[in-house]
Amino acid sequence: MFTGIVQGIAVVEDVTAATGLSTFAIRLPDNSTEGVTIGASVAINGTCLTVTKQTGNTLFFDAMQETLRLTTLGNLAPGQSVNFERAARIGDEIGGHLLSGHIHTTAKVVEILRPENNVTLWFEVPTQWARYIFPKGYIAINGASLTIGEVDGNRFNVHLIPETLRATTFGDIEEGMTVNIEIDSQTQTIVDTLARLGYDRPASPR
Incomplete structure (x- = not known):
């Protein structure tokens, strides 16, 4: 399990592609391993991967x-x-919300607004996932636990403070980029349960 509090920025050193499998060599900051x-x-x-090898601060992962x-x-x-983010341990402070590291879908950055001292990012998700996205609800974007701002059909935004921009890769994000999305598990359970009871929330296309 993870908390959605990004612990830092790592750098991809190498990618080795094979049939149906890629191996990533990723260098973490000093004292992070x-x-x-x-x-x-x-x-x-935001994707839960298993360490298969370690060389100094460089960790190796296989992705099927x-x-x-x-x-x-x-x-x-x-x-x-x-x-x-390294896996949470019992007793750790949960500063964000509990995440599994299992990505549900991806979203595209469709607009970036830069008012003074903060940034607002607008994302677009596939229509079938919009049913789980609510204003003020939780969502994980590239592994960061964030609070949803506004929702418009299958689009939503988040507001980022300077510290979030500094501590994550969001500081370099650009329109057109694609990000990983993990829907809040409690929200998904509630929505799906209500749907089975006949109180479905239809996905609303933009």
Whole structure:
């Protein structure tokens, strides 16, 4: 499990592609790999991956075809930056909300607004996932726990403060980019339960 509090920015050092599998070598900042063991879980842009090898601060991960299909990891290239979070431990402070690291879908950045001292990002998700997105609800974007601002059909926005921009890759985000989305599990359970009871919330196309 993860908390959605991004612990830092890592850099992709190498990507080795094989049939149905890619191996990523990702360098974490100094002092970020203390206590890491083979088999440990680390969220890379919100995707839970398993450490298969370690060389200093560089961790190696394998991503199978299904993971590459459902997430943005298949587009990663050497030199790119990613958000990372090591798995939560019992007793850790939950500053965001509980995440599984299992990506539901991806979203496209459709607009970036830059009022003074903050940034507003607008995203567009596939229509079938809009049913789980509510104003003031939780959502995880590239592994960061964020609060949803406004919702307009299958589009929604989030408001970011300077610290979030500094501590994550959102500081370099651009229109047209694609991000990983993990829907809040409690929201999904409630919506799906109500749907089974006949109180469905139809997905509202833009």
